[in-house]
Amino acid sequence: MNGKISAFDVSSRFAIFRKPYTTTSSLTYDFPPRTAIIGMIAAVLGWGNQQNHYISFFENFKVALEFLAPIQKKTMTFKNLNTKKSAPSYNILTLSEMIYKPSYRLYISWEESKLSKLKNNLINSESFYTPYLGTASNIAKIEYVGDFSFESVKSGTEVIVNSVIPKLDNITLKPMNDQKYIFDTLPYDIDENRNFVLNKDYVYNPALGGIKIVTGDEQTVLEINGKFCIFM
Numbered sequence: 001m002n003g004k005i006s007a008f009d010v011s012s013r014f015a016i017f018r019k020p021y022t023t024t025s026s027l028t029y030d031f032p033p034r035t036a037i038i039g040m041i042a043a044v045l046g047w048g049n050q051q052n053h054y055i056s057f058f059e060n061f062k063v064a065l066e067f068l069a070p071i072q073k074k075t076m077t078f079k080n081l082n083t084k085k086s087a088p089s090y091n092i093l094t095l096s097e098m099i100y101k102p103s104y105r106l107y108i109s110w111e112e113s114k115l116s117k118l119k120n121n122l123i124n125s126e127s128f129y130t131p132y133l134g135t136a137s138n139i140a141k142i143e144y145v146g147d148f149s150f151e152s153v154k155s156g157t158e159v160i161v162n163s164v165i166p167k168l169d170n171i172t173l174k175p176m177n178d179q180k181y182i183f184d185t186l187p188y189d190i191d192e193n194r195n196f197v198l199n200k201d202y203v204y205n206p207a208l209g210g211i212k213i214v215t216g217d218e219q220t221v222l223e224i225n226g227k228f229c230i231f232m
Helices: 034-045 054-058 112-123
Strands: 002-011 062-067 073-081 091-100 103-109 141-152 158-161 171-174 182-190 196-204 211-215 222-224 227-229
Touching: 002 112, 002 222, 034 054, 034 062, 034 112, 034 182, 062 227, 112 141, 158 227
Parallel strands: none
Antiparallel strands: 002 103, 002 141, 062 103, 073 091, 141 222, 158 211, 171 211, 182 196, 222 227
């Protein structure tokens, strides 16, 4: 398998992708879930819920995510409004974990007509809604990098993958000296009512060292512009 794929860089000063099981202290995922990436792109294109539920527009959307900066985190205290009637104070202090200076590269495969509109909007610095990384205060800077050819990697090949890797049965993870792998479960898909319908398990290296694997087929791992990636 070979063809063309489009690359985009996404960055901000801060980001937070809140883990839903946290309560009084908010923790964040280290990278945007596929659902958040779809939301950012829908914002740029102006696809809102009033347009026949924009989720249907992303049926054939595929994306691989690469870290461009090591993950750094800071904990901040926010003053929020306490809405409980019996609360002793109108304000409540909440600790929130934030990603500091996040930077990612997205490799996107999609219908040419939709990719062309996305590229034109970004090249002309146009966005229908304001894209952000997790919360409205973390405005995202999205830049079109270019189109690159890609080729499938042959089965049984040992490579270092630069993107996050979904849990798959057809690849074998290999340890690397002085490198740390992290496993986490993130949202993957939502329905037209924005209810979560599917999560996925991922493994990634937050320090940009990549993940060594042995490929098990000729469809999963792609070589894009000298880097190895797997779609989320």
